[in-house]
Amino acid sequence: MPTIRVEMFEGRTVEQKRAFAQALTEAAVRTIGASPESVDILFxxxxxxxxxxxxxxxxxxxxxxxx
Structure with a gap:
């Protein structure tokens, strides 16, 4: 179960974070074989x-x- 910690300057919209979370999840599924449900992302x-x-x-x- 990967947990991905994202630290960035404030100011991103919820929509930007949602899209980024989706992209990171897809990358984890594709590259390390994680299931989407096992990927946690913390902003x-x-x-x-x-x-x-x-x-x-x-x-x-x-x-x-x-x-």
């Missing part, structure tokens, strides 16, 4: 202020590039 909506990459919060303004 975690993350605010940009709660996610950082390279020491910079995603909510911070993008650094300006200097040539």
């Amino acid at each position: 975690f909506d993350i605010q940009k202020q709660d996610w950082a990459t390279g020491g910079r919060l995603w909510s911070d303004p993008a650094p300006t590039k200097t040539d």
Whole structure:
């Protein structure tokens, strides 16, 4: 029974999540032979202020590039 954890920035619609859940379920069925009923998908909506990459919060303004 695969459990797929999806973490992404908040703002996706219920319809987008529904379509993504269907696509992930189909991929699990096709690639690992799971039954659709055994695939669990958990969505975690993350605010940009709660996610950082390279020491910079995603909510911070993008650094300006200097040539």
